[in-house]
Amino acid sequence: MLEYVTEAVVLDKIDLAEQDSRVFLFTKDFGKVVAKITSGRKIISKLAAHSEPLNYVTVRIVDKNSPQLIDVLSSKKIIPGKTAFKTLYLIKEIAPENQPDPDLWEFLKSMEDKQVEEGVFIQALKILGFDPMHAKCNNCLKGSPDFFSVKDLAFYCKYCHE
Ligand SMILES: [Zn+2]
Structure with missing residues (x-):
């Protein structure tokens, strides 16, 4: 199991079934990473709110078989257009x-x-x-x-x- 923290820009977010979603990130350290936000976590609403497209974020990702977003904090964002x-x-x-x-x-x-x-x-x-x-x-x-x-x-x- 690999766990890492990196800066990233949220490229896109797709809602999946049962409150899960898939987040497309471009990270500073690993390039493009497609991570899943899995429901069942109490902080899911916080994760969802911070991982909106155009946001600059700091993410914590755990990679067991596939990358999972376990924490995210947004700072600035790209102006939408x-x-x-x-x-x-x-x-x-x-x-x-x-x-x-x-x-x-x-x-x-x-x-x-x-x-x-x-x-x-x-x-x-x-x-x-x-x-x-x-x-x-x-x-x-x-x-x-x-x-x-x-x-x-x-x-x-x-x-x-x-
Ligand atoms: Zn032509």
Whole structure:
């Protein structure tokens, strides 16, 4: 059994059955971690309240067979907005689990208490290895594509973008 404390940003939270939930974190020390909050714990309402998406948190995780969130304390948060949610969703979908990434962590820290501008999404793409600079439309191969599809992990021009 492994127990650790690390700083993290909450990327997303999904409610499961019986008050359980699954929290997607990007942690400073371990990269992306998907942890479960299990009901039956008296402090579950506290855990749930602090582990909302966009929050900067300090988490305590116990990893027996899979990571479980056993304590969380939030401090600051990213200001909500379309680009902020899009960027966190991208990291949730693309970042590999249990692989620390200091650049991505610094990037997430830089979003603290700031209005997240459109260019931030492009920055995240670059850090994750999808630089739009030399990209082509996945369909017609035209250069300088306008959109990135997280679902397809591919760029599209405005004509091919559905
Ligand atoms: Zn195209």
